[in-house]
Every structure is written in C-alpha cells, then in structure tokens.
Amino acid sequence: MDAMQKRSSTIQDVARRAGVGVGTVSRVLNDHPNVTQATREQVLRVIADLGYRPKSAAVTLRTRQTREIGLITDEIATTPFAFDLIRGAQDEAWAHQSILVLINTSGNLDLLNAALDQMYDRQVRGVLYAAMFHQPVNLPERFRELPAVLVDCYSEDRSLPSVVPNEIQGGQDAVATLLQHGHRRIGFINYTTDQPAVVGRLEGYRRALAAAGVAYDPTLVRQADIAPEAVYRTTIQLMQQPDRPTALFCFNDRTAMWAYDALRDLALRVPEEVAVIGFDNQELLAANLRPPLTTMQLPHYEMGRWAVHHLIAGNPQPSPTAPQVQLDCPLVWRASV
Amino acid sequence: MDAMQKRSSTIQDVARRAGVGVGTVSRVLNDHPNVTQATREQVLRVIADLGYRPKSAAVTLRTRQTREIGLITDEIATTPFAFDLIRGAQDEAWAHQSILVLINTSGNLDLLNAALDQMYDRQVRGVLYAAMFHQPVNLPERFRELPAVLVDCYSEDRSLPSVVPNEIQGGQDAVATLLQHGHRRIGFINYTTDQPAVVGRLEGYRRALAAAGVAYDPTLVRQADIAPEAVYRTTIQLMQQPDRPTALFCFNDRTAMWAYDALRDLALRVPEEVAVIGFDNQELLAANLRPPLTTMQLPHYEMGRWAVHHLIAGNPQPSPTAPQVQLDCPLVWRASV
DNA sequence: CTGTTAGCGCCTTCAA
DNA sequence: TTGAAGGCGCTAACAG
Numbered sequence: 130m131d132a133m134q135k136r137s138s139t140i141q142d143v144a145r146r147a148g149v150g151v152g153t154v155s156r157v158l159n160d161h162p163n164v165t166q167a168t169r170e171q172v173l174r175v176i177a178d179l180g181y182r183p184k185s186a187a188v189t190l191r192t193r194q195t196r197e198i199g200l201i202t203d204e205i206a207t208t209p210f211a212f213d214l215i216r217g218a219q220d221e222a223w224a225h226q227s228i229l230v231l232i233n234t235s236g237n238l239d240l241l242n243a244a245l246d247q248m249y250d251r252q253v254r255g256v257l258y259a260a261m262f263h264q265p266v267n268l269p270e271r272f273r274e275l276p277a278v279l280v281d282c283y284s285e286d287r288s289l290p291s292v293v294p295n296e297i298q299g300g301q302d303a304v305a306t307l308l309q310h311g312h313r314r315i316g317f318i319n320y321t322t323d324q325p326a327v328v329g330r331l332e333g334y335r336r337a338l339a340a341a342g343v344a345y346d347p348t349l350v351r352q353a354d355i356a357p358e359a360v361y362r363t364t365i366q367l368m369q370q371p372d373r374p375t376a377l378f379c380f381n382d383r384t385a386m387w388a389y390d391a392l393r394d395l396a397l398r399v400p401e402e403v404a405v406i407g408f409d410n411q412e413l414l415a416a417n418l419r420p421p422l423t424t425m426q427l428p429h430y431e432m433g434r435w436a437v438h439h440l441i442a443g444n445p446q447p448s449p450t451a452p453q454v455q456l457d458c459p460l461v462w463r464a465s466v
Numbered sequence: 467m468d469a470m471q472k473r474s475s476t477i478q479d480v481a482r483r484a485g486v487g488v489g490t491v492s493r494v495l496n497d498h499p500n501v502t503q504a505t506r507e508q509v510l511r512v513i514a515d516l517g518y519r520p521k522s523a524a525v526t527l528r529t530r531q532t533r534e535i536g537l538i539t540d541e542i543a544t545t546p547f548a549f550d551l552i553r554g555a556q557d558e559a560w561a562h563q564s565i566l567v568l569i570n571t572s573g574n575l576d577l578l579n580a581a582l583d584q585m586y587d588r589q590v591r592g593v594l595y596a597a598m599f600h601q602p603v604n605l606p607e608r609f610r611e612l613p614a615v616l617v618d619c620y621s622e623d624r625s626l627p628s629v630v631p632n633e634i635q636g637g638q639d640a641v642a643t644l645l646q647h648g649h650r651r652i653g654f655i656n657y658t659t660d661q662p663a664v665v666g667r668l669e670g671y672r673r674a675l676a677a678a679g680v681a682y683d684p685t686l687v688r689q690a691d692i693a694p695e696a697v698y699r700t701t702i703q704l705m706q707q708p709d710r711p712t713a714l715f716c717f718n719d720r721t722a723m724w725a726y727d728a729l730r731d732l733a734l735r736v737p738e739e740v741a742v743i744g745f746d747n748q749e750l751l752a753a754n755l756r757p758p759l760t761t762m763q764l765p766h767y768e769m770g771r772w773a774v775h776h777l778i779a780g781n782p783q784p785s786p787t788a789p790q791v792q793l794d795c796p797l798v799w800r801a802s803v
Numbered sequence: 804c805t806g807t808t809a810g811c812g813c814c815t816t817c818a819a
Numbered sequence: 820t821t822g823a824a825g826g827c828g829c830t831a832a833c834a835g
Binding site: 153163165168190 | 804806807
Binding site: 481486487488489490493500501502505524526527528529530 | 820821822823824826827828829
C-alpha cells in the first residue's frame with residue numbers, strides 16, 4: 130500500500146514551484162480577493178501541473194470545520210426508501226461541497242452512542258438521524274450537543290428540527306383523486322397501529338370526504354395487519370358487504386398488492402370495477418403490479434435534501450420552537466384508478 | 467452553531483490535569499507498553515472525566531492515515547440491494563474501527579472523478595466501487611492509484627480485485643432443488659441480455675440437469691424481457707406446450723411475480739401443480755407473494771463485508787492476478803416449491 | 804498585494 | 820518510563 134502512495138505534493142511544493150509564498154497559494158485556493166490576476170493564474174497553473182489538492186485533514190485541523198455531514202440511520206435497512214433518502218441528502222450535501230458519512234445503528238443504543246462519538250471526533254458539520262418509518266423517537270441528550278435534523282421521525286419533545294411526510298395531505302389527495310373519478314363509496318384498508326401514518330391518512334380520508342360532501346361511513350373503514358391473509362380477508366369482507374365500495378384506498382402498496390389478490394379472486398377487475406390507490410410508491414411493487422398501481426409517493430428524496438439544507442443553511446439549534454416540516458406526498462399516476 | 471460548540475478538550479488539557487506530559491497521554495491512548503499501570507490509570511481517569519476524545523483530523527494529519535473507507539456507488543439507487551451491501555460494508559468497517567464515506571455517482575463520469583478526488587483528499591484507506599447489478603465495468607485509470615475493490619462488478623482487464631455473486635452455483639442449486647422435488651421438466655424463463663447473471667444462471671441450469679442425468683430440452687428455455695407482458699406471454703406459451711413443465715426457474719423475483727399471474731390465469735396452483743423458484747430474494751416481493759416465493763439470495767451483505775475485509779487485510783494492489791471472488795447464493799426457502 | 808510566521812492537535816523521536 | 824521538542828499541511832494574522 131505504501132508503495133503506491135507516492136507522497137502527494139503539499140502547498141509548499143506549489144509555492145516553491147510558483148515562486149511565491151505559501152500564503153499566496155492559500156489565498157488563491159480560497160478565492161481570496163487580494164491576489165493579482167497574473168499570480169493567481171501562475172499559481173493555478175502549477176497546481177494543475179502538480180495535480181495538487183489540499184489535504185482535508187490539514188484544513189480541518191486548522192479551520193476546525195469539516196465538509197462532512199453525518200447520516201445516522203436506524204435500521205432503515207430493509208426498505209428501498211433508504212437509498213432515496215441517502216441520495217437526496219447526498220445531492221444537497223454535494224451542492225455544498227460536503228460529503229456524507231454513514232452509520233447504521235441497527236436500532237442499537239450502544240452503536241448510536243458510538244456513532245455520535247465518531248461524529249464528534251470527525252467534527253462533522255452536523256448530523257441527520259433517519260428512522261425506518263415515520264414515528265416519534267427518543268434520542269439521547271447528546272444529540273442536542275451538535276447540529277442535528279431528524280428525518281422521517283421527530284423527537285417526543287419537539288426540541289429538534291425534523292422533516293416528515295405530510296400524511297394528511299397524502300391521504301386527502303389520494304381520496305380526492307378517487308372522488309374526482311366519480312367514486313362515492315370508498316373503502317379504506319388502514320393499518321392497525323397508531324403511528325402517524327395511520328392516524329394521518331385516516332384524517333386525510335375524512336377531510337377529503339367532508340370537502341366533497343360525502344358522509345363518512347364507518348363500515349367502509351377497516352384496520353388490517355400488514356399481512357397477506359389479513360388484508361385478503363378484509364378486502365373480501367369489504368367487497369361483499371351490501372352496497373360495496375367502488376374504490377379502495379390502501380394503507381400502503383403492499384396492502385394494495387394483497388387487495389389485488391382478493392379482487393382477482395372475486396373476479397372484480399381493476400380499475401374498471403374497482404379503483405385502487407396505494408401509498409408509499411414502492412417502485413418495485415407499484416410499477417410491477419398488474420395493473421400498475423396508482424399511489425402516493427413518500428418524499429424520501431426531498432426529505433433528505435431538506436434535512437441537509439436545513440443543517441447547513443438553517444443553523445439549527447435545539448429549542449422548543451424547532452421547525453417540524455411536513456413535505457407533501459405527490460400522486461404517482463399509473464393504471465389502477 | 468459556534469455557540470454550542472464548546473471547545474472540546476485537547477491532549478494538552480488531559481496532560482496538564484493528569485500532571486504528565488502529552489507524550490504519556492498519547493502513549494496510553496495508543497496502548498503503548500511503556501507506561502506504568504499507575505500513570506495509565508491516572509490518565510485514563512482524567513480522560514473519562516474530561517470526556518476527552520482525540521480529534522481525527524489531527525491524528526490523520528500526523529499519521530497520514532484515516533479510518534475511513536470510501537464507498538462509491540453507481541446508480542445502485544433503485545434497488546433495495548444497495549442497503550444490504552452498505553450494511554455489510556459498514557459492519558466490517560466498524561470491526562476495524564473504520565467508517566464509511568459514501569458517494570453515489572449516478573453513473574456520471576464527472577461525478578466519479580470528483581468522488582475519487584474526495585477520496586484522495588480525505589486520504590481514505592481505500593475505496594469500494596459497487597455497481598447496480600453484476601456486470602463488467604470500465605473504470606478510470608486513477609482507480610489504480612489507491613487500494614480499491616469492486617463489488618458486484620469486475621474490471622474488463624481483471625486488474626482490480628472484485629467480489630461478485632456465484633451465478634452458476636445459484637442457478638445450479640435452484641434447479642437441483644427442483645430436481646430433488648421430483649421435477650424432470652423444468653422451464654427456465656431467462657432474461658434476454660448477455661450479462662453474467664443470464665449466462666451464469668443458464669450454465670447452472672444445464673449443470674444441474676446434467677448432474678441429474680436429465681436431458682437438456684431447449685424448448686423449455688426461454689428468454690423474456692423483464693416486463694409484465696413479456697413474462698406473462700412466455701409463461702403461457704411454456705405451460706401450454708405439450709408435456710408442459712412441472713416447475714419453473716425464473717431469472718429473478720420480478721419474473722416470478724409475473725409468472726404467478728400467468729399461472730393463476732391458467733388455473734395452475736403453486737406449488738401443487740407447478741413449482742416456482744426465483745432469484746434475488748427481493749424481500750419485498752418474494753416474501754409478499756402468494757404463496758411466498760422460494761428463491762436464491764444475492765449475497766450483497768456478504769459481498770460488502772468481503773470487500774472491506776479484503777481492502778483492510780488483503781493489501782490489494784492492482785495486478786493481473788487480482789482475486790476475483792464469487793460468493794454463493796443461498797437458497798431461501800418459502801412456499802413455492 | 805505578498806511573504807513570513809505562528810499555531811490547529813496529535814504522534815514520535817530523542818534525551819534524560 | 821517519561822517529558823520536551825519538532826513537525827504533519829494548512830490558514831490567518833501581521834508586517835512590509
């Protein structure tokens with residue numbers, strides 16, 4: 130390894146070759162105005178010749194700041210969302226000449242603390258903490274000791290800035306879409322917990338109905354575990370009741386997938402006889418179902434961007450008034466409505 | 467931001483408080499033997515009191531080495547595999563007190579070069595380059611200037627070490643499983659390109675047949691685009707031919723998903739009337755299909771681990787003899803066989 | 804406008 | 820076994 134690491138040139142080398150002082154080189158490096166055009170060009174030429182690049186370790190040591198942003202994830206692993214979030218964060222970080230440093234904690238508190246240690250040691254500009262799904266979280270106090278933004282989660286006490294999906298808007302727009310297509314009896318297969326997505330999407334459902342002057346019918350709203358049989362059975366029940374729904378709003382794309390199964394067994398065609406709309410926009414599922422599923426997209430990419438932007442531009446401080454931003458879930462049009 | 471960054475303590479602070487020289491502190495920090503037990507404990511106590519942690523920038527500047535590993539990905543974005551690979555890499559890196567620095571290039575060459583610049587500047591221990599799917603790649607020469615390992619891809623000239631899935635073994639084991647369950651006429655819905663996965667899995671198919679003394683019947687092997695209709699049609703054709711196959715080996719889980727559709731329309735039950743085995747083990751699909759899909763798992767986690775391990779322990783040098791490792795694809799048993 | 808100098812925080816000789 | 824001193828590569832303050 131050492132063999133190949135030909136000692137790269139330093140600012141001294143550049144200064145010498147260019148016949149100037151290191152201070153001057155440093156100035157052109159940092160776009161300081163006090164350099165004549167001539168010397169600047171001269172220095173730039175030598176830099177190019179030598180292929181010189183400043184060592185970030187030296188810069189950090191001197192300036193006490195890095196161009197790194199920590200991304201700590203909590204077992205976000207199994208979902209394809211993770212990478213969208215990472216991409217969004219990276220794209221924004223890159224726009225600020227910064228780079229992502231990644232740690233997945235697997236939901237392990239010791240690892241989380243170790244991750245924070247790392248972030249300190251490296252003097253990152255700040256830290257993102259991303260959860261696997263929209264939820265409240267309880268983070269160690271130490272999180273308040275450096276700039277931090279929560280993604281797809283929020284601290285119980287609301288003292289840290291966070292960005293999450295707008296579940297209500299998502300639910301409302303989904304149902305409004307169904308309404309616009311003439312549906313009046315809209316079934317809703319929700320999930321059983323009380324997580325924000327469940328509560329928010331239901332609220333959106335009600336608001337859309339209310340806005341359209343359609344009465345809320347509790348027999349149309351069911352809760353089912355996210356499991357094949359549970360959803361299958363619920364769908365069958367829903368569709369076999371008198372005055373059956375003509376459209377289905379599903380808690381997420383997996384739910385919709387199993388509802389598809391039930392509808393097929395019921396010989397009900399999508400979308401001709403029953404319209405279906407999902408949530409999440411898990412490409413792998415939604416785009417590959419038959420017919421392709423119309424669904425609401427979770428704004429992971431945008432949340433990643435927002436979080437990094439806020440970290441860099443928002444100078445986030447822990448405080449009771451930390452912003453809690455909700456990003457819209459846009460409709461992704463396919464063929465199930 | 468500055469407000470919260472209470473200047474953390476330095477090695478000097480520790481030395482002063484402990485009544486020793488900085489050299490001594492440095493020694494206990496680095497487990498140097500020449501420190502008496504007494505002073506070591508004394509220093510350790512002060513370190514704990516102060517919550518002192520060495521700044522990595524200073525260490526790097528001095529030692530010229532970091533504890534960072536670069537991970538450059540090529541638009542690996544859309545697949546859920548990405549995170550498994552990242553997790554594997556991180557877990558192994560962590561075991562070596564190292565951390566991942568991530569850059570996604572979106573297949574953009576300029577970004578790739580910029581990424582390499584970053585890696586140089588940061589003096590990372592080495593770099594992983596991961597592709598979206600198993601394929602040959604052509605990387606810039608600069609890749610040869612620092613320790614690098616390719617993941618899920620390999621350089622055309624084989625000069626860089628790489629780790630990829632063992633497609634042949636995967637195909638062979640998949641088909642062998644079917645054979646063991648008594649199937650003799652096994653359909654294979656392959657993909658149309660000539661990428662390693664396509665070629666390798668076919669080879670595996672043939673080997674399994676040969677090993678079982680079953681003649682290779684070309685009418686059972688089809689190539690279909692990875693698109694719903696193409697697979698659907700192919701499946702129908704395959705199953706309607708005289709002496710139809712009793713089992714189906716699908717190029718990947720998405721292919722299997724659409725084959726399911728065709729089989730259902732043909733009123734053929736899985737696995738009672740037709741056994742199906744997929745490839746990739748995309749949890750989101752495989753586990754959620756009805757019945758859940760038996761499939762071969764792509765070893766992304768393991769490839770990530772192997773790559774980092776080799777980077778750190780293998781002292782990789784670009785050379786014509788760089789190792790090209792293939793990792794097995796284990797069978798994931800569900801309910802479709 | 805430019806060169807020189809003093810550290811940033813740490814590790815590593817070199818003496819003691 | 821330990822302390823002191825030098826320097827890693829860079830920026831910023833200070834003269835000039």
